[in-house]
Amino acid sequence: MVANIVxxxxxxxxxxxxxxxxxxxxxxxxxxxxxxxQIFDEVRFEVSSNPIDSCYSEAYVIxxxxxxxxxxxxxxxxxxxxxxxxxxxxxxxxxNSTTTPVTxxxxxQLPDLEAEPQGPGSVGPAxxxxxxxxQPGLPCFRSLRPAVITVSPHMDDWHPFCAVxxxxxxxxxxxxAGAMNIKYETAQMTKPQLQAHSxxxxxxxxxxxxxxxxxxxxxxxxITAPTNAGLYFYSFALHPTPYQPSGHFNASRERELYLGYTxxxxxxxxxxxxxxxxxxxxxxxxxxxxxxxxxxxxx
Numbered sequence: 439m440v441a442n443i444v445x446x447x448x449x450x451x452x453x454x455x456x457x458x459x460x461x462x463x464x465x466x467x468x469x470x471x472x473x474x475x476q477i478f479d480e481v482r483f484e485v486s487s488n489p490i491d492s493c494y495s496e497a498y499v500i501x502x503x504x505x506x507x508x509x510x511x512x513x514x515x516x517x518x519x520x521x522x523x524x525x526x527x528x529x530x531x532x533x534n535s536t537t538t539p540v541t542x543x544x545x546x547q548l549p550d551l552e553a554e555p556q557g558p559g560s561v562g563p564a565x566x567x568x569x570x571x572x573q574p575g576l577p578c579f580r581s582l583r584p585a586v587i588t589v590s591p592h593m594d595d596w597h598p599f600c601a602v603x604x605x606x607x608x609x610x611x612x613x614x615a616g617a618m619n620i621k622y623e624t625a626q627m628t629k630p631q632l633q634a635h636s637x638x639x640x641x642x643x644x645x646x647x648x649x650x651x652x653x654x655x656x657x658x659x660x661i662t663a664p665t666n667a668g669l670y671f672y673s674f675a676l677h678p679t680p681y682q683p684s685g686h687f688n689a690s691r692e693r694e695l696y697l698g699y700t701x702x703x704x705x706x707x708x709x710x711x712x713x714x715x716x717x718x719x720x721x722x723x724x725x726x727x728x729x730x731x732x733x734x735x736x737x
Contacts, residue, residue, distance in 0.1 A: 474498075474520065475498040480494050510654045511663075512664075513654035626704055627668070627700065627701050628700045629642065630645055630697070633696040634694055639672075648670035652671050697716070
């Protein structure tokens with residue numbers, strides 16, 4: 439039996455004079471969302487030249503929209519080469535000495551309010567706050583100034599439930615430009631390695647394999663995808679959260695387990711050292727084999 443995986447890649451260029459393709463058939467990868475979902479037009483599985491199953495690129499979009507939970511969307515984005523937006527912090531711009539600094543008022547100033555006249559039979563003043571409108575027949579507050587004053591470009595946020603008065607603020611002339619500070623994370627490891635009893639358990643895998651893929655594919659509902667690019671997840675069971683071990687792993691002695699890494703950043707030089715944190719979890723279970731059973735417990 440021969441199993442084949444047939445991959446049809448989309449057309450990425452159009453030769454002038456070609457009649458079999460139109461410009462709409464060409465897939466563009468620049469400035470598009472989820473480029474990893476558009477790499478292949480069709481993926482087909484065959485056994486002895488007999489088609490078993492196939493899917494098109496639209497299946498990835500449907501799977502992401504309907505089946506990827508929010509706690510694992512970060513892993514899906516990284517596997518599909520979809521970058522998340524950065525968050526930038528701009529410094530407060532300076533103004534010249536003749537105008538007001540470019541700062542927004544920290545506290546809203548509410549105007550003096552007076553109640554509308556009461557109708558016959560009314561007892562005591564009453565106030566009803568109505569969102570965006572005054573309904574006839576209901577006593578409402580009347581502000582001494584308009585509800586919204588446009589102060590460009592420092593207009594306050596519109597408050598939907600009461601009248602808000604903003605103070606005028608003079609525009610300041612910017613004397614210098616400030617750079618926006620953007621924080622981005624870079625993984626310090628390129629290839630983690632795990633060896634037990636002189637046997638490679640994980641060797642030669644890229645670090646990204648243990649950061650987005652393993653938690654997303656085998657984490658089930660009990661494990662979320664890490665947002666930090668420097669966290670790696672090793673799993674010795676098919677699905678680590680339920681009580682269904684797919685075998686046992688004995689690492690009771692320290693010398694039997696080695697965890698190595700390849701890094702171009704971490705070294706013994708000053709300022710390039712790193713602190714390594716390891717958290718391990720295990721469950722107790724009974725191993726049944728050839729009519730006998732033994733308790734495998736975590737240490």
